[in-house]
Amino acid sequence: MKQPLIQLDSIVKNYKTICALNQISCNIYPGVTGLLGPNGAGKSTLIKVLLGLVKVSSGYGTILGYQLGKQGRKIRQLVGYMPEDDCYIPGLTGVEVVRFSATLAGLPKVEALRRSHEILDFCGMQQERYRNIETYSTGMRQKIKFACSIVHDPQLLILDEPTSGLDPEERESLLNRIRVLSRQFGKTVILSTHILPDVQSTCDHVVIISRGQLRISDSLENLSRPASPTITLSVVGDKQVLADALENIGLETTSGDRDELTIEGDLNVISDQIWQAAKTSGCGIRNMTPSINSLEEIFIQAIKESGHADA
Ligand code: ADP
Numbered sequence: 145m146k147q148p149l150i151q152l153d154s155i156v157k158n159y160k161t162i163c164a165l166n167q168i169s170c171n172i173y174p175g176v177t178g179l180l181g182p183n184g185a186g187k188s189t190l191i192k193v194l195l196g197l198v199k200v201s202s203g204y205g206t207i208l209g210y211q212l213g214k215q216g217r218k219i220r221q222l223v224g225y226m227p228e229d230d231c232y233i234p235g236l237t238g239v240e241v242v243r244f245s246a247t248l249a250g251l252p253k254v255e256a257l258r259r260s261h262e263i264l265d266f267c268g269m270q271q272e273r274y275r276n277i278e279t280y281s282t283g284m285r286q287k288i289k290f291a292c293s294i295v296h297d298p299q300l301l302i303l304d305e306p307t308s309g310l311d312p313e314e315r316e317s318l319l320n321r322i323r324v325l326s327r328q329f330g331k332t333v334i335l336s337t338h339i340l341p342d343v344q345s346t347c348d349h350v351v352i353i354s355r356g357q358l359r360i361s362d363s364l365e366n367l368s369r370p371a372s373p374t375i376t377l378s379v380v381g382d383k384q385v386l387a388d389a390l391e392n393i394g395l396e397t398t399s400g401d402r403d404e405l406t407i408e409g410d411l412n413v414i415s416d417q418i419w420q421a422a423k424t425s426g427c428g429i430r431n432m433t434p435s436i437n438s439l440e441e442i443f444i445q446a447i448k449e450s451g452h453a454d455a
């Protein structure tokens with residue numbers, strides 16, 4: 145098991161009478177973690193706690209080995225943060241905005257400029273980088289915010305709704321950059337979003353909070369694995385012959401539409417038996433699709449259990 149980069153133990157954050165985080169205990173591991181929850185769940189408060197921008201009411205935590213609430217400055221040096229809202233100084237060009245972020249993070253002037261261009265290349269920003277940022281489209285402004293969050297090469301990236309306002313192509317490019325940062329450059333990423341397909345396609349782990357409470361913290365792989373797995377085959381040939389061959393070796397089958405045949409069992413365990421049965425029955429298999437739990441069902445169930453009104 146990999147070592148967690150973030151450890152939270154019974155974190156409570158109260159805003160006067162509102163309990164925004166209620167006894168949150170969880171670990172965040174290397175990879176990409178999707179932070180999910182309905183509006184008002186406590187996601188932004190959790191991010192602010194991680195960044196040391198709000199003081200916890202009680203509880204204990206470490207982030208990259210530093211203590212939450214005590215070593216905030218050190219933590220912010222090692223973390224890249226992309227806020228949901230726009231935050232730039234009017235009158236600067238794109239590259240100047242990124243360079244400013246780099247100097248704030250402590251990079252010397254010349255290195256800050258070199259690094260800004262390198263990161264803007266990575267973000268797919270061409271000559272527009274020399275234009276005033278106020279003339280930018282939403283997609284370009286998102287790219288600049290993203291560039292600002294990674295220009296100082298942080299170990300941990302916290303991205304708050306990074307794909308909001310992007311068209312499908314820009315969204316896919318940004319998600320791809322997140323995957324590259326995680327898989328090729330070993331960065332740990334927390335992706336706070338309400339777009340479940342983004343989580344499904346990009347994240348390794350999922351944390352769901354609702355009404356300030358932790359509902360789920362697990363790998364996407366574990367969450368997607370159904371309690372009673374099935375496999376749906378697309379059969380070439382007489383599917384009844386294949387069904388009989390499978391039944392003969394003790395597997396339960398159900399005939400579906402057209403060429404479909406569903407078998408009860410886990411693909412990792414019974415795939416050899418299926419291929420063998422296909423061979424003996426003279427059938428071909430065009431597709432083998434294991435059933436998975438949808439993230440949407442998991443999410444709705446988790447917030448329903450917390451008693452959230454929108455579930
Ligand atoms: P999310 O980011 O999931 O939408 P938030 O962390 O913003 O949730 O909010 C969690 C709860 O804390 C909400 O009930 C919200 O109204 C409340 N809250 C957030 N910030 C403040 C604040 N500065 N003062 C008082 N209440 C706040």
